[in-house]
Amino acid sequence: MATQSQHSTTRRDFLFVATGAVGAVGAAAVVWPLINQMNPDASTLALASIEFSLAGIEEGQSVTILWRGLPVFVRNRTAKEIEEAKAVPLSELKDPATDESRTKEGHENWLVMIANCTHLGCIPVGESGEFDGWACPCHGSQFDTAGRIRKGPAPTNLVVPPYEFISDTLVKIG
Amino acid sequence: MSEHSTYTPGSGIEKWLDERLPIIRFSKEHLMDFPTPKNLNYWWTFGAILVMCLLVQIVTGVILAMHYTPNIGMAFDSVEHIRRDVNGGRIIQATHAVGASMFFAAVYIHIFRGMYFGSYKAPREILWILGVLIFLLMMATAFMGYVLPWGQMSGWAATVITNIFAAIPVIGTPLLELLRGGFSVGNPTLNRFFSLHYLLPFVIAAVVALHIWALHVPGNNNPTGVSVKDSRDTLPFHPYYTMKDLFGMVLFMIPFAWFIFFAPDILGHPDNYIQFDSQVTPAHIVPEWYFLPFYAILRAIDFNLLFIDSKLLGVIFFGGSILILFLLPWLDTSKVRSGNFRPMFRWFYWLFVINFVALTYLGAQPADGIYVLLSKICTAYYFIHFIVILPVLGRIETPRPLPTSISESVLSKSHA
Numbered sequence: 374m375a376t377q378s379q380h381s382t383t384r385r386d387f388l389f390v391a392t393g394a395v396g397a398v399g400a401a402a403v404v405w406p407l408i409n410q411m412n413p414d415a416s417t418l419a420l421a422s423i424e425f426s427l428a429g430i431e432e433g434q435s436v437t438i439l440w441r442g443l444p445v446f447v448r449n450r451t452a453k454e455i456e457e458a459k460a461v462p463l464s465e466l467k468d469p470a471t472d473e474s475r476t477k478e479g480h481e482n483w484l485v486m487i488a489n490c491t492h493l494g495c496i497p498v499g500e501s502g503e504f505d506g507w508a509c510p511c512h513g514s515q516f517d518t519a520g521r522i523r524k525g526p527a528p529t530n531l532v533v534p535p536y537e538f539i540s541d542t543l544v545k546i547g
Numbered sequence: 548m549s550e551h552s553t554y555t556p557g558s559g560i561e562k563w564l565d566e567r568l569p570i571i572r573f574s575k576e577h578l579m580d581f582p583t584p585k586n587l588n589y590w591w592t593f594g595a596i597l598v599m600c601l602l603v604q605i606v607t608g609v610i611l612a613m614h615y616t617p618n619i620g621m622a623f624d625s626v627e628h629i630r631r632d633v634n635g636g637r638i639i640q641a642t643h644a645v646g647a648s649m650f651f652a653a654v655y656i657h658i659f660r661g662m663y664f665g666s667y668k669a670p671r672e673i674l675w676i677l678g679v680l681i682f683l684l685m686m687a688t689a690f691m692g693y694v695l696p697w698g699q700m701s702g703w704a705a706t707v708i709t710n711i712f713a714a715i716p717v718i719g720t721p722l723l724e725l726l727r728g729g730f731s732v733g734n735p736t737l738n739r740f741f742s743l744h745y746l747l748p749f750v751i752a753a754v755v756a757l758h759i760w761a762l763h764v765p766g767n768n769n770p771t772g773v774s775v776k777d778s779r780d781t782l783p784f785h786p787y788y789t790m791k792d793l794f795g796m797v798l799f800m801i802p803f804a805w806f807i808f809f810a811p812d813i814l815g816h817p818d819n820y821i822q823f824d825s826q827v828t829p830a831h832i833v834p835e836w837y838f839l840p841f842y843a844i845l846r847a848i849d850f851n852l853l854f855i856d857s858k859l860l861g862v863i864f865f866g867g868s869i870l871i872l873f874l875l876p877w878l879d880t881s882k883v884r885s886g887n888f889r890p891m892f893r894w895f896y897w898l899f900v901i902n903f904v905a906l907t908y909l910g911a912q913p914a915d916g917i918y919v920l921l922s923k924i925c926t927a928y929y930f931i932h933f934i935v936i937l938p939v940l941g942r943i944e945t946p947r948p949l950p951t952s953i954s955e956s957v958l959s960k961s962h963a
Contacts, residue, residue, distance in 0.1 A: 408725070411739065417729045437826050442731035444826045467851075488826070489731075492858055494710040495703060496828040510830050511707065512846050513914030525914075526849035528856035 417442070422547030424539065427483065435499050437488055440546045444488035444496060445534060446507075447544075450518060455481055457505060458519035468529045472519045475533055485536050485544065486520045492527035507531070553580055577763055582781035583788050584769035586957050590660040591767070592795025593653050599796050600650040601755065605748050607643040608692075615695065617741035619734045622697035623822040641811035647689050648814045649803050651837035654682060662875075663896055665884030666768040672876040674761040679872045681754050686838070686869075688747040691740040693835060700816050702823030703832050705732045705740070711845075714862040731825060771956045772884030773949055780953035831913060839910030840903055844868050844929065846914050847922035864926065871933050878933050880941030888947045892940055899932045 420441050427447065430436055435448040450458075458472040476484060488496050495511035502508030503524065504517035514525030521530040536546040554572045556562040565572055614633050616625040629636040658678070661667055667675035694705045709732065713723040728735025766775055775781055782788070806813065814836060818829045834842050848861035855863070871878075886893050906925045912918040950956035 411725050411728055411735075413724055413727075413729045414735065417733075417735070439826070442729055442733050442825065489706075489710075492710075493707040495707065495832065496826065498828075498830075510828055511703075511832050511914070513849070513919070526846065526857045526861055528851070528858040 422545060424543060424545045426543055428542040432482070437496075438546075440487075440534065445546060446484070446486045446488045446499070446520075446531075448484045448499070450482045450484055454505065454518035458517060458521075461517065461521075465523075467522050470519075470521060470530055475519050475521070475530070477536075477538055480538055480541075483544075484518075484520060485533060485546065486531040487534055488531075490514055490527055491522065491529045491531060492525070497531075577759075578789075579783065579785040581763065581784040582766065582775070582778065583784045584767050584775055584780060584953050585782045585787075586769050586771065586953050587767065587788065587791070588770055589791075589795055590656065590664075591769075592792045593657040593660065594762075595792035596653050596796055596799050597650070597657060598755065599799075600646060600653055601748065601751060603646050604643065604650060605752070607639050607646060608745070608748065610639055611643055612741075612745060615741075617695065617738050619697060619737055619823070622695060622737060626696045637811075638807060641807045645803065645806040645811060645814065647692065648806070648835070648837065649799070650685065651689070653799065654685060655837070658682065658872075659900065661768075662899075663886040664768055664770060665772050665879070665881075665886065667876045668879065668882075668884050669876070670765045671761070671768065674758060674765070675876055676873055677754055677758040677761055679869070681751055681758060682872075683869065684747055684751045684754065688744060688751065689835070689837070691744040691747070694737065694740045695744060696819060697737060697823050698819030699821045699823055699827075699829050700819040700832065702732055702825065703828055704834060705736060706825075707832070709736070711862050711865070714859040716859070733825075768884060769953060770885060770887065771950055771953055772888065773951075773953055773956070776952045833911050836907065836911075839908075840906035841865055841868055841910075843906045843910035843922045844926045846910070847919065847926040849919065864930075868926075868929060871930070875933065875937075879937045881944065881946070882941075883946040883949065888949055889940075889944060890947060891944045895932065895936050895940065899929075902928045902932070 423438075423440055425438055425447065427449070430447065430449045432449050433451045435446055437444045437446055439445070455472065461472075463469040463471065473481070475486075476482075490497050490509040490511065492509065492512050492514050495509050497507035497509040497514070497516060499507055502515035504515055506518045506520060506523075507516040509515070509525065509527070512526050514527035515523050516527075516531055517523050519530075520533075522528070534546055536544050539545050554565075554575045556565045556571075561571060564570070611629060614625065614629045614636065616622055626640070629640050631637070633639075661675065661678070690704065690708055694701045709723060709726050712726060713719040715722060724730060726736075727733070728739060766781075769775075816833065818832075821829075833839070845861050845865040848864050849857050850860075851857050852860050881889060881892065883889055886896055902925050906922070906929065909918055909922045909925060950959070
């Protein structure tokens with residue numbers, strides 16, 4: 374038996390493989406929409422960008438706004454907090470990033486970050502922890518005044534979403 | 548196991564049916580005449596207790612689904628509606644919620660019984676693997692069920708657990724959005740969790756059927772771990788074990804009923820009676836008690852290792868702590884099944900149990916100070932037990948002499 378299978382492929386073998394291949398592609402084509410329906414739908418995607426007015430947020434005040442259903446921290450930092458953030462040497466950071474890279478030029482006092490902890494998504498509590506920034510109640514991650522991870526299980530800094538200043542008091546997120 | 552069948556169709560109709568669908572023959576062989584070791588103790592009644600738990604969850608769950616609304620605007624209120632307005636709803640909802648805890652209590656006892664008496668060893672590896680699969684399905688079902696009341700713990704559990712998938716490199720974020728149906732936990736998430744929470748118990752029931760099939764090929768293990776040799780070692784399942792199992796179920800229902808009638812919320816968390824708010828995380832979030840050991844393992848990993856960041860590493864340990872159970876039949880190298888005849892294994896077994904209870908305790912504590920260090924030690928020991936202690940023990944341990952048969956062990960006990 375084993376030696377006979379050495380023979381060149383037959384018409385039947387070809388049809389077997391070809392039918393199997395077409396069948397597999399067909400099955401995948403049927404399965405994909407059944408899975409894809411679970412992806413964010415059009416009404417969710419429609420909330421992709423928002424504009425937000427900064428007027429009325431005093432120095433040292435934070436607000437939380439919603440963008441794509443995600444909470445976003447907008448903090449008007451105090452001079453002391455900015456100083457603290459700039460004074461940290463990069464070598465001390467788990468996810469090295471300068472304070473400048475996390476803010477927009479000319480608007481260094483404004484920190485805009487997605488409020489979900491980069492570990493498992495809880496909302497860290499502001500103005501707390503050992504680094505005067507944010508501390509996550511769930512698994513103990515601590516962030517500094519630039520939202521950078523300093524201690525605990527979170528792997529990266531709090532995420533800065535894509536945003537731009539339209540004017541001094543109006544930002545567009547997304 | 549048709550050789551044990553004593554079934555002869557009594558009437559013409561039974562004979563007619565037997566030639567077309569031998570369902571009476573099958574039931575008699577597997578539910579009545581099945582030869583069962585005569586020395587099974589009460590730890591062996593938990594299999595039947597678990598079947599009862601699954602049925603209780605399915606029956607109460609189908610009823611709850613008649614009154615529950617899977618929409619973020621109405622879910623929380625609909626659960627309160629069930630508890631306050633629906634006839635008997637207070638008891639039915641409590642039975643379902645307490646039932647989940649009782650189900651897990653029973654499954655932990657069932658798993659630890661299997662670990663002590665070596666029920667995972669040849670020829671029962673597939674039986675064990677199917678059991679671990681059921682355990683995984685139970686965890687998924689319980690988690691999604693916990694999200695449905697849409698309280699603070701529900702929403703944050705959904706956020707944290709779905710985020711675990713985001714730790715997977717490359718496909719993590721698209722996978723996270725696929726699971727949630729959005730960028731955050733919202734209405735699509737709740738709606739699909741309801742759909743899957745309704746589906747999975749029936750998948751569990753199907754795997755339970757396979758689990759019992761795999762049990763009925765080699766037959767039950769027993770407290771001596773010695774295989775059945777002849778008919779003197781066994782008794783028919785009915786009435787000997789149907790009655791013993793029923794008695795076990797009755798005993799099990801006593802604490803079950805106590806919780807339902809006197810403390811339906813004691814196993815839950817007060818924060819879950821506040822509606823979910825995606826902008827405020829409760830000060831101290833903890834999962835239900837039955838997930839605490841694994842949650843402690845997830846939290847214990849707060850350091851990077853080589854190129855793997857702490858988040859992914861935590862998820863690897865978390866997943867590994869359950870997946871390692873699949874390998875248990877091959878990690879334990881001892882040929883002796885029962886812990887009763889393994890003097891060294893017994894000590895390590897109880898150490899493992901204590902360590903597991905310690906992880907449960909640590910999972911409920913805040914993630915700082917001494918608790919983080921203790922969690923790391925207990926997590927390390929959890930894995931050392933499987934990867935180092937079990938393989939080594941089988942090689943260095945001298946087991947105590949085994950009885951030649953089950954019946955001999957039973958008889959020698961009655962003379963003593």
